[in-house]
Amino acid sequence: MPEKEFEPKIIGFFCNWCTYAGADLAGVSRLQYPPNIRVIRVMCSGTVSPHHVLRAFQKGADGVLIGGCHIGDCHYLRGNFMTIKRMRFLQDLLKFTGYEEGRLHLEWISAAEGPKLAETVRNFTDKIIKMGPSPLKRAALAA
Amino acid sequence: MDKLRDKVRKLLAEDQVAGYIGYIVKEGHPLPHFFTKDRLEEVDRAIVAPGDARYPLDKLLQQVAAADPDAVFAIQVRGCDERGLNELYKWGQLDPEKVVLVGIACPQDQADYCECPGPWATVIDYGEKCQPVSRSQRVDRIDTLAEDDAFKEWTAHFQRCVKCYGCRDICPMCFCKECSLEHAELMSTGTVPPDTIFQLVRAIHMAGRCIDCGLCEENCPADIPLRVLYKKGNMLVKELFGYDTGSPEAGPSPWKFLGEESTLATKPM
Numbered sequence: 166m167p168e169k170e171f172e173p174k175i176i177g178f179f180c181n182w183c184t185y186a187g188a189d190l191a192g193v194s195r196l197q198y199p200p201n202i203r204v205i206r207v208m209c210s211g212t213v214s215p216h217h218v219l220r221a222f223q224k225g226a227d228g229v230l231i232g233g234c235h236i237g238d239c240h241y242l243r244g245n246f247m248t249i250k251r252m253r254f255l256q257d258l259l260k261f262t263g264y265e266e267g268r269l270h271l272e273w274i275s276a277a278e279g280p281k282l283a284e285t286v287r288n289f290t291d292k293i294i295k296m297g298p299s300p301l302k303r304a305a306l307a308a
Numbered sequence: 309m310d311k312l313r314d315k316v317r318k319l320l321a322e323d324q325v326a327g328y329i330g331y332i333v334k335e336g337h338p339l340p341h342f343f344t345k346d347r348l349e350e351v352d353r354a355i356v357a358p359g360d361a362r363y364p365l366d367k368l369l370q371q372v373a374a375a376d377p378d379a380v381f382a383i384q385v386r387g388c389d390e391r392g393l394n395e396l397y398k399w400g401q402l403d404p405e406k407v408v409l410v411g412i413a414c415p416q417d418q419a420d421y422c423e424c425p426g427p428w429a430t431v432i433d434y435g436e437k438c439q440p441v442s443r444s445q446r447v448d449r450i451d452t453l454a455e456d457d458a459f460k461e462w463t464a465h466f467q468r469c470v471k472c473y474g475c476r477d478i479c480p481m482c483f484c485k486e487c488s489l490e491h492a493e494l495m496s497t498g499t500v501p502p503d504t505i506f507q508l509v510r511a512i513h514m515a516g517r518c519i520d521c522g523l524c525e526e527n528c529p530a531d532i533p534l535r536v537l538y539k540k541g542n543m544l545v546k547e548l549f550g551y552d553t554g555s556p557e558a559g560p561s562p563w564k565f566l567g568e569e570s571t572l573a574t575k576p577m
Contacts, residue, residue, distance in 0.1 A: 211566075215512045216494045219505040223496075236570050243566040250549065250562060253572050257544050258511060261450065262537070263459025271574045288577055300459045301504055 173227035173293040177204040177286075178213045182240035183275045184232025190279030198286040201293075202230065210234070210271075211244030215255045218269060222301055228268050228293040230286070235273040245273070265296055312384075312433045313354050315410060319382050320345045325408050326379035329365050329372065331357040340368055356384070356434050359418040364523055366392040366480035370401055382408040387426040391519035391554025392480045398560060399517075401483050413437050422522055423539070426554075446536045447543065463504060468530035471502045475510065475524035475534055481517045488513070507537060515541035516561045519554045548572065 179185040185206050191198065207213055210233030218229050231252055233245045252271045260266045270289055274282050297303070319325045320343065332341035332353050338361040343350055357363070369383050385393065390409065396402045411429030416438040419427035423444040428437050450458055476482045476489060488494050488509055496503050518538040525535040542553045549562035 216488055216491075216509055219508055219512075220494055223503045223505045243570075246566040246570040249570060249572045249574065250567075253548055253575070254515060254541075254544055255512070256575060257548070258508070258515075258541060260455070261458070261540050262462045262508065263453075263455050263457070265455050267575075267577065270577055272577075273574065285577070292577065300456070304459070304463050304504075 171294055171297060173201050173290065173298070174225055175202040175228040175230060175286075175290060175293060176221040176226045177202045177230045177232060178207050178210065178217065179204050179232040180210040180234060180240075180245075181206055181208050183234035183238065183273075184210070184282065186276035187232070187274045187278050187282040190276065191283045192279075194279050196279055196283035198283040199290040201290050202286050209239065209241050209244040210248040211239075211241070211246070213248065213251070215251055218252075218255060222264075222268075222299060225299070225302060227296070227299045227302070228270070228289060230289050231269070231271045232274050232282070232285075233271070235275055238275060264300055267292060268296065268299060309354075309356065309434065312356065312410060313351050315433055316343065316354055316382065317348065317351045319408060320348060320351065324380065325382040326376065327372065328354075328382040328384075328410065329368055330384040330410065331355050331361075331363075337361070339363070340365060342368075342372070356412055359414065359421065360526075362386075362521070362523060362526075364478055364480040364521070365389055366396060367478075369393075369407070370396065370480075370483060373402055373406060377403075377406075380406045380408060382410055384410045384412060385429045386412045386414055386521075387424060387428050388422075388519050388521035388554075389480070390429045391426065392521065394554050394556045395481060395517055395519060395561075396483070397556075398564075399483070422520065424520065444536070444539050444543075446533065447540050450536060450540070465530075465532045466504055466507055467501045469501045469506060469532060470530055471500050471506070472529060474527045474529065475532075478523045478527045479514075480521065480523070481514070481519060507532065507534065510534075511537045511541050514538045516545040516549075516551055516553050516563060518542055 221229050233248050239245045256269050272285050316328050328343040331338050338357045340363045366389055397404045409431045410433050411431035413428035413432045413435035419438050423441045425440050425442055522535050545551045551562050552558045
């Protein structure tokens with residue numbers, strides 16, 4: 166029997182004002198993107214703590230996508246300044262501890278960028294499929 | 309040692325400080341001790357603890373200062389302890405006006421062991437300045453590993469964790485009343501070893517806060533090389549935000565404010 170194709174689990178943290186609205190736009194525009202992403206709506210991407218990202222990986226996420234407003238467009242003016250600080254730091258720390266670079270991705274997507282959202286989710290899903298299951302899952306399987 | 313004792317004696321006798329937190333030998337062991345004017349003769353036995361018998365004096369000072377917020381206390385500090393005090397001032401845990409430093413310069417072997425970039429206090433009452441170690445070879449080694457190897461190495465370490473919270477409890481910088489490591493929504497409870505992310509969550513908290521005293525690693529019953537992880541965290545904070553942890557000139561921690569502008573760019577997919 167052929168092995169079942171790897172279906173990654175991807176967690177998306179989308180900010181209410183830009184990226185989530187962008188996802189709405191992608192939806193009403195009938196743009197297709199893979200259903201592997203589970204979106205969690207947050208009021209601001211700046212509210213996403215590194216804990217939440219780590220918790221997602223612990224719980225079996227293969228990738229985490231954070232979506233926020235472009236710098237300067239934040240509904241709370243500068244909330245996303247903290248998002249990028251946290252995520253850039255976490256990306257590098259994860260790399261140091263052996264997570265492949267890119268399992269955590271941050272993208273600024275505005276409410277008008279439905280096509281960009283669909284494309285980002287498509288590309289990210291493809292990338293995670295190529296990478297395979299997260300190292301945490303692989304370690305659990307090997308144990 | 310005489311210079312240090314004289315200084316402490318003078319501080320206590322002239323009521324410049326309400327107490328001095330240092331070390332004394334008790335039952336053959338160097339242990340932290342609270343010296344006061346009432347027992348001035350004990351100062352004759354005040355010592356500088358050897359490198360393998362260090363305690364989180366900064367943490368003791370926080371407790372003492374919290375009990376008597378108006379009093380001024382003297383404290384024995386190495387380079388790391390002083391960096392810790394600087395951070396604690398920034399985080400509002402101690403008042404710099406209420407602290408008098410009795411400074412130590414660490415010997416070379418201690419600095420080499422710690423890979424310490426600043427092995428002396430700004431005030432030196434004991435010891436000579438030695439050669440600081442600017443690059444950590446332990447961090448560099450992990451940096452050169454392939455991702456898969458690095459992951460295997462770290463998980464092997466993390467799996468030994470017995471979740472004693474010793475790293476947190478001894479840490480002079482861990483002052484929170486509520487701890488994410490005990491937050492049931494963020495961390496699984498009732499399992500040993502704990503979640504693989506346990507040490508990472510702590511590493512995130514230590515970034516820009518860890519003053520690299522190394523007590524966590526020495527305290528760890530499972531010999532997890534925590535220090536390497538926290539050193540890397542600080543290196544990243546320096547690289548990304550230009551923040552020099554523990555330096556009085558560095559301004560507030562990058563995690564404490566949003567900033568007037570954001571110059572960091574997102575990573576390409």
